[in-house]
Amino acid sequence: MDFSAFIDKMATRSGEAIMPYFRSSLAADDKSSGGVFDPVTEADRASEAIMRDMILQEFPDHGIVGEEFGDHNPGASHVWVLDPIDGTKAFISGLPTWGTLIGLKRDGTPLHGMMHQPFTGERFSGTGEAAKLVTHNVERILRTRACADLSSATLMTTSPLLLTEFEHAAYRRVEERVRLPRYGCDCYAYCVLAAGHVDLVIEAGLKPYDIVALIPIIEGAGGIVTSWTGGPAHEGGTVIASGDRRIHDAALRLLDA
Amino acid sequence: MDFSAFIDKMATRSGEAIMPYFRSSLAADDKSSGGVFDPVTEADRASEAIMRDMILQEFPDHGIVGEEFGDHNPGASHVWVLDPIDGTKAFISGLPTWGTLIGLKRDGTPLHGMMHQPFTGERFSGTGEAAKLVTHNVERILRTRACADLSSATLMTTSPLLLTEFEHAAYRRVEERVRLPRYGCDCYAYCVLAAGHVDLVIEAGLKPYDIVALIPIIEGAGGIVTSWTGGPAHEGGTVIASGDRRIHDAALRLLDA
Numbered sequence: 001m002d003f004s005a006f007i008d009k010m011a012t013r014s015g016e017a018i019m020p021y022f023r024s025s026l027a028a029d030d031k032s033s034g035g036v037f038d039p040v041t042e043a044d045r046a047s048e049a050i051m052r053d054m055i056l057q058e059f060p061d062h063g064i065v066g067e068e069f070g071d072h073n074p075g076a077s078h079v080w081v082l083d084p085i086d087g088t089k090a091f092i093s094g095l096p097t098w099g100t101l102i103g104l105k106r107d108g109t110p111l112h113g114m115m116h117q118p119f120t121g122e123r124f125s126g127t128g129e130a131a132k133l134v135t136h137n138v139e140r141i142l143r144t145r146a147c148a149d150l151s152s153a154t155l156m157t158t159s160p161l162l163l164t165e166f167e168h169a170a171y172r173r174v175e176e177r178v179r180l181p182r183y184g185c186d187c188y189a190y191c192v193l194a195a196g197h198v199d200l201v202i203e204a205g206l207k208p209y210d211i212v213a214l215i216p217i218i219e220g221a222g223g224i225v226t227s228w229t230g231g232p233a234h235e236g237g238t239v240i241a242s243g244d245r246r247i248h249d250a251a252l253r254l255l256d257a
Numbered sequence: 258m259d260f261s262a263f264i265d266k267m268a269t270r271s272g273e274a275i276m277p278y279f280r281s282s283l284a285a286d287d288k289s290s291g292g293v294f295d296p297v298t299e300a301d302r303a304s305e306a307i308m309r310d311m312i313l314q315e316f317p318d319h320g321i322v323g324e325e326f327g328d329h330n331p332g333a334s335h336v337w338v339l340d341p342i343d344g345t346k347a348f349i350s351g352l353p354t355w356g357t358l359i360g361l362k363r364d365g366t367p368l369h370g371m372m373h374q375p376f377t378g379e380r381f382s383g384t385g386e387a388a389k390l391v392t393h394n395v396e397r398i399l400r401t402r403a404c405a406d407l408s409s410a411t412l413m414t415t416s417p418l419l420l421t422e423f424e425h426a427a428y429r430r431v432e433e434r435v436r437l438p439r440y441g442c443d444c445y446a447y448c449v450l451a452a453g454h455v456d457l458v459i460e461a462g463l464k465p466y467d468i469v470a471l472i473p474i475i476e477g478a479g480g481i482v483t484s485w486t487g488g489p490a491h492e493g494g495t496v497i498a499s500g501d502r503r504i505h506d507a508a509l510r511l512l513d514a
Contacts, residue, residue, distance in 0.1 A: 023452065023454065089437060089439060090439075092411075092454070093411055093413070093437075093439060093449055093454050093455050094449035094452055094454030094455070095354065095442060095445065095449060095454075096353050096354070096377060097352065097353070097354065097441075119377070120353060120376070120377055154349075154350055156350070159438075159439070159440055161438065180346060180350075181418065182346060182347075182350060182416070182441065183416055183440035183441050184354075184439070184440050184441025184442065185352060185441065188352065192350055192351035192352060195280065195351055197280065197349070197350050197351030197352075198350050198351070
């Protein structure tokens with residue numbers, strides 16, 4: 001089965017569902033019970049509904065884990081992991097740094113992943129063995145860049161405001177050592193890491209659907225992605241991605257200090 | 258004189274000069290004398306050189322203030338204020354949230370401004386009286402949105418790490434009151450404010466070329482932009498932009514508290 005072609009079709013359909021809502025005036029519900037602002041949009045729901053329909057029709061025995069509509073048959077050997085709009089806050093702020101995440105796990109291991117940015121027309125995808133960026137039919141192989149030492153690294157995180165006090169202290173130990181720390185960008189940060197433009201992404205509090213689709217892209221580009229304790233990242237929680245093993249190990253030591 | 262058509266031509270030529278460098282591997286010089294990382298790229302210089310040539314040829318008696326090549330005849334009645342790549346750190350990180358800023362002052366007052374994002378194909382422009390966004394030949398009028406109270410506002414700043422301790426304390430007094438604070442985005446933040454997607458942008462340490470081109474866009478969309486003390490913003494320094502006078506006044510009171 002050529003899952004890549006199917007994922008491409010899902011991305012196209014999902015992008016068509018989302019784009020009419022981007023930069024339109026829309027009311028963002030607040031699905032969180034007070035506290036952190038967590039917007040949900042019609043676009044989110046429309047996109048996930050379409051992708052779920054396509055999967056159910058094409059692969060009725062596959063499972064689905066999605067941000068908006070919960071789990072369906074999550075114990076299946078093949079499970080799709082969907083986040084229709086990763087970076088909803090960027091989306092409602094009119095910024096182009098959100099993306100649609102489409103991941104496929106086989107027997108628990110991320111096998112295929114795509115980050116689709118329908119406004120810029122970018123499709124970052126990977127299989128764990130290889131990764132590419134296709135922008136308006138122009139294809140480019142993704143490779144992370146070498147980075148021997150934290151002192152020459154660019155580090156990204158979506159926002160320090162999303163970290164607990166304990167996590168922030170650990171994050172700060174790395175931030176203080178790097179050359180250039182940058183905030184913002186959600187899934188986009190992992191994709192520019194895969195493309196060799198930044199060296200580290202460190203986040204916490206992720207859900208599986210925030211990271212599963214990105215793992216085959218990062219690893220396919222030669223990068224490393226684990227939890228802050230060096231374990232697998234696909235369950236979410238704390239996540240660190242690096243383009244070079246040397247700074248990954250150095251950052252893990254600081255996070256654990 | 259139709260300055261708008263000339264600005265459009267400058268944007269096109271400048272974008273052609275910049276794009277070959279975007280997401281290519283390029284060494285970023287460090288023009289700062291230690292301390293904060295301040296990258297300069299060949300793209301920056303190539304773009305500004307082209308825009309300066311165009312101005313000198315078309316308007317030999319106009320002045321030019323540019324980020325890369327300094328001042329030329331800055332006492333002229335018409336002075337162009339150029340920042341070829343505002344958001345150089347975003348640029349070298351492969352992110353699409355940088356832009357080319359082209360401003361024109363007459364007798365010291367910003368008269369025309371454009372923010373051009375050649376990767377996404379967006380041109381935000383304004384005259385102080387009106388503002389528009391043209392994306393791939395589709396034109397849209399820009400209007401800021403109403404926001405009666407800070408508690409429902411989205412606030413952006415490029416990075417709290419760019420603020421002094423004193424500025425950060427003032428900034429935090431506003432941040433603690435808003436609904437959604439977001440980091441990142443340089444000039445792009447002011448443009449999504451003009452487009453009615455965010456409500457406030459608060460920054461400090463800006464140069465004139467970081468803000469002059471954005472003033473006619475923000476004001477043309479119905480927004481307000483001043484220093485943190487309510488004075489004119491076109492000399493740079495501390496800057497606050499708002500889509501609605503009510504939250505502008507509320508934020509000024511907190512910044513000055």
